[in-house]
Amino acid sequence: MEGMRQARDGALLIPVLDTANNLQSLQRIYPDGTKRFLVGGKVSGGQFIIQGQPEKLVAVCEGFATGASIHLATG
Secondary structure, three states, rough: OOOOOOOOEEEEEEEEEEEOOOOOEEEEEEOOOEEEEEOOOOOOOOOOOOOOOOOOOOOOOOOHHHHHHHHHOOO
16 A cells, blocks of 8 residues: 555554645554554544545545455455
């Protein structure tokens, strides 16, 4: 997915963006499932958009892992 990266320690790095697509924080999801946000980063109002198919419904959810699960289940 666009914007995500993998850190050297295996963590998934997910940008937390504001409505103008400016970076406001960063979430790290480690291989063991631990989730951490950047210390001092703003999380409130943040977003990460997982692009789908234009003709499909839009799902709004809290958290990347939930969004990724919905995307995988629905395409």
